[in-house]
Every structure is written in structure tokens, then in C-alpha cells.
Amino acid sequence: MAGPMTRAELETGVLDDPGGPLLMLLGAVREMSERRETGAAWRQGDRYRDFLEALGVAVYTTDAAGRITFFNRAAAQLWGRSPELGEEWCGSWKIYLPDGTLLPHGECPMAIALKENREVRGFQAVAERPDGTRVSFVPYPTPLRDDRGELIGAVNVLVDVTERTHAEKALRESAEALRAANAVKDEFLGLVSHELRTPVTTIFGNARLLRDRGERLPADARESMIADIAHDSERLLGIIENMLLLTRLESGPQPELEPNVLAHVVGKAIQSFSRRHPGRKVTINAEPRHVIVEADRTYIELLVENLLGNAEKYSPQGTEIEVGVSARDGEAQVVVLDRGIGLSDVELGQIFAPFYRSEEAKRQANGIGIGLAVCKRVVEAQGGRMWVKPRSGGGSEFGFALPLVDPGDLSS
Numbered sequence: 001m002a003g004p005m006t007r008a009e010l011e012t013g014v015l016d017d018p019g020g021p022l023l024m025l026l027g028a029v030r031e032m033s034e035r036r037e038t039g040a041a042w043r044q045g046d047r048y049r050d051f052l053e054a055l056g057v058a059v060y061t062t063d064a065a066g067r068i069t070f071f072n073r074a075a076a077q078l079w080g081r082s083p084e085l086g087e088e089w090c091g092s093w094k095i096y097l098p099d100g101t102l103l104p105h106g107e108c109p110m111a112i113a114l115k116e117n118r119e120v121r122g123f124q125a126v127a128e129r130p131d132g133t134r135v136s137f138v139p140y141p142t143p144l145r146d147d148r149g150e151l152i153g154a155v156n157v158l159v160d161v162t163e164r165t166h167a168e169k170a171l172r173e174s175a176e177a178l179r180a181a182n183a184v185k186d187e188f189l190g191l192v193s194h195e196l197r198t199p200v201t202t203i204f205g206n207a208r209l210l211r212d213r214g215e216r217l218p219a220d221a222r223e224s225m226i227a228d229i230a231h232d233s234e235r236l237l238g239i240i241e242n243m244l245l246l247t248r249l250e251s252g253p254q255p256e257l258e259p260n261v262l263a264h265v266v267g268k269a270i271q272s273f274s275r276r277h278p279g280r281k282v283t284i285n286a287e288p289r290h291v292i293v294e295a296d297r298t299y300i301e302l303l304v305e306n307l308l309g310n311a312e313k314y315s316p317q318g319t320e321i322e323v324g325v326s327a328r329d330g331e332a333q334v335v336v337l338d339r340g341i342g343l344s345d346v347e348l349g350q351i352f353a354p355f356y357r358s359e360e361a362k363r364q365a366n367g368i369g370i371g372l373a374v375c376k377r378v379v380e381a382q383g384g385r386m387w388v389k390p391r392s393g394g395g396s397e398f399g400f401a402l403p404l405v406d407p408g409d410l411s412s
């Protein structure tokens with residue numbers, strides 16, 4: 001026979017781990033109903049009902065035909081309604097399986113317990129209240145028998161596991177997010193290592209050759225090796241600079257904004273690019289010439305270098321890159337135009353996402369897909385905006401706009 005239970009045991013035990021204490025409770029209820037003298041009292045409704053009411057756990061009973069004979073306040077709360085006595089099987093408005101399938105009342109665990117005259121365990125369901133809210137619960141339907149062992153009804157305890165279900169779901173989701181983040185991290189590390197190794201291999205190889213056999217090499221070979229070292233060091237620096245900015249711009253110091261003549265800064269960046277890529281024609285069209293912006297000079301250079309670098313990577317040698325600087329609609333605008341691989345509609349939505357690279361881009365050139373993400377953040381950190389669109393006649397237009405400074409404001 002089940003021993004007496006304290007309220008503390010019920011409160012802590014039943015809710016945290018319904019298994020043990022709950023089975024004791026059900027045992028106690030069954031005992032009450034099976035003993036002749038208490039069985040009568042049970043059916044009349046007296047202190048045993050008070051006992052069930054005081055539990056704070058949803059409990060209800062039915063007769064052998066499944067008609068509800070008693071339910072406590074906690075059950076009515078769980079169901080969100082008070083059923084009429086005599087309603088069949090269960091007082092909930094609607095019940096679903098955890099996968100969302102509607103469960104007819106006649107097939108609910110309590111109905112099975114009564115129809116098959118056995119306890120039903122290991123079941124979880126979701127009750128929908130008339131107000132539309134839902135509660136996940138674990139039922140413990142248990143047949144009640146009289147002293148001759150005849151089925152006289154059943155008692156069911158419903159344990160609200162909504163919070164536990166939510167916590168489990170959140171745990172599953174965060175485990176899934178962690179797995180996904182790890183996969184991204186692995187992919188990122190693979191990509192970055194590859195991108196860093198390529199220039200370092202050139203720098204290291206050339207430097208070693210120059211050290212060991214430099215004096216014996218013809219002058220033009222030496223010069224070309226040194227040029228390669230300079231070119232690949234610059235590429236390395238570009239990657240590292242972008243990576244640092246990608247993390248820093250989220251939380252780091254804001255850019256130092258000061259008035260700058262936009263065409264001047266853009267022109268400097270183009271000159272630097274042209275020194276490194278003498279074979280590529282870059283033209284600048286600045287109209288009006290003295291557009292002044294409130295911006296960080298280093299950031300503008302970094303923007304233009306990224307956009308020119310992409311135009312160089314993704315358009316055929318020999319085609320021209322055009323840069324435009326203008327002032328319109330209250331903002332200063334810079335556009336970089338190429339006649340390269342162009343952009344699909346799908347790409348336009350993703351192009352500024354970190355690590356995004358199109359399949360065509362992967363075929364054309366190396367990269368890790370952070371340059372444009374950095375550009376967008378750099379522009380936005382200066383109060384500007386960035387865009388990309390296909391260029392009529394083929395190729396792409398990448399542009400950014402920054403707040404314009406009225407020259408009148410500077411002299412006053």
C-alpha cells in the first residue's frame with residue numbers, strides 16, 4: 001500500500017519528476033476507491049475530493065463508461081474550461097498528439113485506459129483551450145476497481161509539462177544552432193587558411209630564393225620576384241584588414257568623421273590601385289569636382305580599394321573600370337562600374353552577407369566573401385548606404401553614398 005505523502009513531497013516530487021510520487025498518489029487513490037468503506041465515501045464526494053482539490057495537480061475521475069464524475073480546479077485550469085459532469089473521457093476542448101495530429105476524445109489515453117482496463121503510461125499530448133492557448137501535458141490514466149476487481153471507473157492525473165517541453169525545444173534548437181555555427185566555423189577556417197596560405201607560400205618561396213640564390217639570378221627575375229612579394233603581401237594585408245574590420249565594426253570605436261574632398265580621396269585610391277595593376281584602365285568622372293563628405297578618409301580608401309579589387313577580379317582583363325563621383329539627392333555618391341560577370345537576381349539579396357560567394361565568382365577568382373560585408377558596414381558606420389545593381393549593357397554597378405557637407409557650413 002502506498003504510504004502517506006506530505007504536501008511538500010507532492011509539490012516538489014510530482015512536478016519535477018512525476019514518475020515516483022505520482023505513482024504513489026495514484027496508488028493512494030486506487031486504494032481509497034477499492035476499500036469498501038472509503039469507496040462509498042469516494043463516490044459520494046467528501047474529504048477525498050478535498051484531498052484531490054488540495055493537491056494543486058490536475059486530477060479527474062470518470063465512471064466505467066468514461067463519464068466525468070469529478071475534476072479539481074487545477075484540471076479546469078489546465079483545460080481552460082469546466083466540463084459538465086457526465087461529459088465523456090476528458091474535459092479538454094481539443095487534444096493533439098505532439099506532432100500536431102488531432103486526437104479524438106474517444107481515442108485519448110483515458111479512453112484507452114478504460115476500454116482496455118489498464119494503466120496508460122509514457123504518453124504526451126497537447127491540450128488546446130477554448131481561448132486558443134495550448135498546454136503540453138503527460139497523463140497518467142489509471143483504472144479504478146472495486147473490491148471484487150470489477151472496473152468502476154478511472155482516475156487521471158495530468159502533469160503540465162509545457163515549460164519542460166519549451167525548455168527541451170530551446171535546448172534542441174541551441175544544440176542545432178551550435179552544430180550549424182561549428183560547421184560555419186570549420187568552413188570559414190578552411191577558407192581563410194587557404195586564402196592566407198596562397199600568398200604566404202609565394203612570399204616565403206620568393207624570399208628564400210632571393211636569400212639563397214639572389215646574387216646569381218638575373219636582375220629582371222629578381223625584380224619580378226620582389227614585385228610578387230609586394231603584391232601578395234598587400235593581398236594578405238587586405239584580407240587581414242577586412243577580417244579585423246568585420247569584427248571590430250560590430251562593437252568597436254566609431255569612425256572618425258571629418259570633412260574630406262571625396263574625389264581627392266577616391267583619386268588617391270585609384271592611383272594606388274593603378275600602380276599595382278598597370279595593365280588595367282581605370283577612369284574617374286567626378287562631377288562636380290569638389291564634393292565634400294563627412295567621412296573617415298581611411299575608410300573611403302578601403303571602400304574604393306575593395307570595389308576596384310572586385311572589378312579587377314570579376315571582369316576580363318582589357319575591359320575598362322569606370323568610377324563616378326557625384327552629388328545628388330542630398331548625398332555624395334561613388335559608383336564603380338565594370339563589364340564583368342554581372343549579378344543574378346538571387347545574388348542581389350545575398351551579396352552583402354559575410355562569406356557569400358557566387359558559383360561563378362568561385363570559378364573566376366580566390367576570395368573569402370567578406371569584402372562587401374565590410375564595405376557595407378563601413379559605409380553604414382559613417383551614416384551612408386550601399387547598393388549594387390546590374391549594369392545596363394552587362395557587368396555590375398557597385399555604389400555607396402555618404403552624407404554631403406554643405407561647403408557653406410565649413411566656412412561659417
Ligand code: ADP
Pocket residue numbers: 310311313314338340341342343351356357358359361362366367368369370371372373396
Ligand atoms: P570575395 O571577392 O572575396 O568573394 P566580396 O565580399 O568582395 O568577397 O564579394 C562577395 C561576392 O560578391 C563575390 O564572391 C561575387 O560573387 C560577388 N561580387 C563582388 N564583386 C563583384 C563584381 N564586381 N561583379 C560580379 N560579382 C561580384
